[in-house]
Amino acid sequence: MSTHSVVSSEPEGSRSKPVGSGVVDCDIHPAASSPTEVAQYLPERWRKHVSTFGVRLPNQPTINIVPYPRMAPGHGMRMDSWPPNGGAPASDLGFMREQLLDACNIEFGILQPLSGGSMTTNQELGSAFCNAMNEWQLEKWTRKDKRLKGAICVAQEDADSAVATIERYAKNRDFVHIAIPTRTMEPFGRKRYWPIFEAAERWNLPICMHAPATGYHCNTPSGWASYYIEEHIAFSHPPQTIVTSMILEGVFERFTRLRIVLVEGGFAWVPPLAWRLDKQWQIMRDEVPHVKRPPSGYLREHFWFTTQPVEESERPSDLLDTIRWIGSDRLMFSTDYPHWDFDDPSRAFKIELSREDRKAILRDNAVALFRLNE
Amino acid sequence: MSSPYLGAIDCDIHPAVPNTAALTPYLSAYWREMRVLRELDRMDLMSYPPNVPLSGRPDWRPKTGSPGTDFDLLRAQALDHFGVRYAICNCLYGAQAFYDENMAAAFCHATNDWIQKEWLDRDPRLRASIILPLQNPDLAAEEIERLAADKRFVQVLLLSRCELPLGRNYYWPIYRAAERHSLPLGIHSGSMFRHSPTQCGYPSFFVEDHVSQTQAFAVQLASFVSEGVFAKFPELKVVLIESGVTWLPAMIWRFGKDWRGIRAEIPWVKSTPGTIIRDHVRLTVQPLDGPSNPQDLQRILEHLGSEDILLFSTDYPHWQFEGDAVLPSGFPENTLRKILFENPLATYPRLKETVQ
Numbered sequence: 033m034s035t036h037s038v039v040s041s042e043p044e045g046s047r048s049k050p051v052g053s054g055v056v057d058c059d060i061h062p063a064a065s066s067p068t069e070v071a072q073y074l075p076e077r078w079r080k081h082v083s084t085f086g087v088r089l090p091n092q093p094t095i096n097i098v099p100y101p102r103m104a105p106g107h108g109m110r111m112d113s114w115p116p117n118g119g120a121p122a123s124d125l126g127f128m129r130e131q132l133l134d135a136c137n138i139e140f141g142i143l144q145p146l147s148g149g150s151m152t153t154n155q156e157l158g159s160a161f162c163n164a165m166n167e168w169q170l171e172k173w174t175r176k177d178k179r180l181k182g183a184i185c186v187a188q189e190d191a192d193s194a195v196a197t198i199e200r201y202a203k204n205r206d207f208v209h210i211a212i213p214t215r216t217m218e219p220f221g222r223k224r225y226w227p228i229f230e231a232a233e234r235w236n237l238p239i240c241m242h243a244p245a246t247g248y249h250c251n252t253p254s255g256w257a258s259y260y261i262e263e264h265i266a267f268s269h270p271p272q273t274i275v276t277s278m279i280l281e282g283v284f285e286r287f288t289r290l291r292i293v294l295v296e297g298g299f300a301w302v303p304p305l306a307w308r309l310d311k312q313w314q315i316m317r318d319e320v321p322h323v324k325r326p327p328s329g330y331l332r333e334h335f336w337f338t339t340q341p342v343e344e345s346e347r348p349s350d351l352l353d354t355i356r357w358i359g360s361d362r363l364m365f366s367t368d369y370p371h372w373d374f375d376d377p378s379r380a381f382k383i384e385l386s387r388e389d390r391k392a393i394l395r396d397n398a399v400a401l402f403r404l405n406e
Numbered sequence: 407m408s409s410p411y412l413g414a415i416d417c418d419i420h421p422a423v424p425n426t427a428a429l430t431p432y433l434s435a436y437w438r439e440m441r442v443l444r445e446l447d448r449m450d451l452m453s454y455p456p457n458v459p460l461s462g463r464p465d466w467r468p469k470t471g472s473p474g475t476d477f478d479l480l481r482a483q484a485l486d487h488f489g490v491r492y493a494i495c496n497c498l499y500g501a502q503a504f505y506d507e508n509m510a511a512a513f514c515h516a517t518n519d520w521i522q523k524e525w526l527d528r529d530p531r532l533r534a535s536i537i538l539p540l541q542n543p544d545l546a547a548e549e550i551e552r553l554a555a556d557k558r559f560v561q562v563l564l565l566s567r568c569e570l571p572l573g574r575n576y577y578w579p580i581y582r583a584a585e586r587h588s589l590p591l592g593i594h595s596g597s598m599f600r601h602s603p604t605q606c607g608y609p610s611f612f613v614e615d616h617v618s619q620t621q622a623f624a625v626q627l628a629s630f631v632s633e634g635v636f637a638k639f640p641e642l643k644v645v646l647i648e649s650g651v652t653w654l655p656a657m658i659w660r661f662g663k664d665w666r667g668i669r670a671e672i673p674w675v676k677s678t679p680g681t682i683i684r685d686h687v688r689l690t691v692q693p694l695d696g697p698s699n700p701q702d703l704q705r706i707l708e709h710l711g712s713e714d715i716l717l718f719s720t721d722y723p724h725w726q727f728e729g730d731a732v733l734p735s736g737f738p739e740n741t742l743r744k745i746l747f748e749n750p751l752a753t754y755p756r757l758k759e760t761v762q
Contacts, residue, residue, distance in 0.1 A: 103667070103668040103670060103671055214605075214606075215605050215606060216606050216607075217606070217607060218606060218607045218608075219604060219606045219607060219608075219609055219610070219614070220606065221610075222610070247605050248606075248607070249601065249602045249604070249605050249606065249607055250601040250602065250605070251605055251625075252571055252601075252621075252622070252625035252626075252629070253566075253567040253597070253601055253602070253603045253604065253618075253621065253622045253625070254566075254567050254568045254569065254570060254571050254572065254600070254601065254622065254625065254626065254629075255568075255569060255570045255571060255600065255601055256571075257571055257625065257628070257629065257632075258571070258573075258574070258629075258632065258633065259632050259671055259672060260668065260671055261628070261632055261661075261664050261665065261668055261669075261671055261672060262571070262625065262628045262629060262632050264664050264668075265624065265625070265628045265657070265660055265661055265664060266605070266621075266624075266625055266628070268656075268660060269604070269605055269621040269624070269625075270604070270605045270606055272618070272620075272621060273604040273605065273606045273609075273618060273621070274606070276609075276614055276617050276618060277606070277609065277610075277614060280609075280610070280611055280613060280614045280617075281610060298656070298660055300655070300656035300659055300660070301653060301656040301657075303652075303697070303706075304620075304650075304652035304653040304656060304695065304706070305617075305620075305653070307652055307695050307696055307697055308617055308620065308650055308652070308653070308693075308695040309617055311693060311695055312460075312613050312616055312617050313613060315459045315460055315725055316458065316459055316460065316611075316612065316613035316616075318459070319458075319611050319612055319613050320611055320613060341660075341663060343656060343659040343660050343663065344659055344662065344663045345655070345659050345709065346658070346659065346662065346680055346711055347709075347711075350655070350705075350708070350709045351659075353702075353705050353706070353709070354656075357697070357702070372667070373667060
């Protein structure tokens, strides 16, 4: 699998590769082997609750299916991702090793569990569910394969509980980030979330934000879209709202070391948003006197972006402009395994990246941000 | 005249209704009475509060009243000063946003008549958009039919954030009428505030709300294409007005990749979204929202993949640029000619008709 090596084209067994030659995958979605697997980590009171009342999510009219059904089996999985021993895609560590970690020379894989706990409308349950997800990650994944690094799942709408969860798990370096969905109940710069930022800064943990399949507000400002393709396009909008809100609320004046990773939200929108923010701030800065500098400066310092799904420019080389405008030190490779729109590290970019940029994007930026070599 | 824009067609200027009393002559007896009883005295849109900097460039504000309310000032500053040949009036007023569809229809009707009599009749360079009560597509289509005979109306006008995504067939009576009369569908930045402006709820600040408008335009384009509007109405043109420009390539790239992956969901969409968008969609040039470096600006404009889609606009009296620099320097002669004259004429058939 030499094509996956970042710095070397010499074939070698992935297990014996020297540290520093692999790929860091910033977006792996681990799955449960059975519907009750994660619930086993819940206290009895909530286990009963879940089995009777279920996990209620906003904007979900049907119980067993996402609001916008996907266009691939398993609600949007890679066709070849079902483990031969049974179970759902990405529920079997052995097969994940074979199909992803070894095959793609993944030196570290950052887990992004899509936890219903962060989105359930019952916030008490949400907190309990997040704790269960965290225990499950330790037991099923991170203790069994040191390449896998976990996410502290938190119920962000109840900031006190989110902070308590962070305090419980932050010392354990099996966890390298805090996971929060992009479709928050309020724009993410609002003060209700600031205790979470304080805790993230205290523990020097980046916050990774990934799109959930449901949301508290319409997925367009003109009501609900009809089709999955529209919803998927609109997945790139909450990340823009996060950038805009956090900068204009002055979050980074207060939390100068806070780092945000926008996962699977695309990145080609970043330069145009920076230009628009700067221009409108210039005219309207009297409204936000707490924003001391042009917004693009905060954006440059505090945000990272994972690459999948890499936007494909119509003329391939145009994407090089985009990467230059963002800065190759702010992009981090991701596969989105086992989802249908998986990016393979050897084929994700249809452009010729320089050796330095390739190494930064496929490995080094993530190693530094998540402190993976500690 | 030394204006570099001599003879250009300005596709976005904003005459403003000073107050609803000005509309009285154009309202029915019933609505005249309601106007007083229900104190409908000012109906400025929340998307453009008259005093915010965006709504009026300092040197374009009249001594009294809101920006855009002074006919003589607009004529001197927007028409004479830049030496434009034509300018399209896009009136932004509360009629478009009411929850009561009958109230909306009555005030749209009055505002259109007011534009016709108080603006179009007073200067032959002026053209206008028909503002529509989007609250009821049948009433909106009737309004188009009522005014279509006056060729000085060259477009119909909607706000970017509305009740339902604009591709939905609920709105198709409007598109049928617009296509029949060769009226492009102008979608202007603005909100009816039916839903929260972002997927994460209400922004705190005006500037935050305004920056987020690009999301509203992006999902409207996704909706038009995905619902098959352009397959149903092949002659229909959509003009995004005051939408910003530079966000579009990223949206086309994402849409194109998604379409390749999951086009089976919308099998009536037969070609790449980028091609469809370039065939049917135009954008006014202000605000340009681009990088300050001219080479980078040219690069991002090249990413659009077409020289046919930008339309000259000053956005008068909105504050988008300083001095006379409507367009930054560095545009090749040929591109400039397209933006200033050729693209607007190709976009607005009714305008072109009156030129010949």
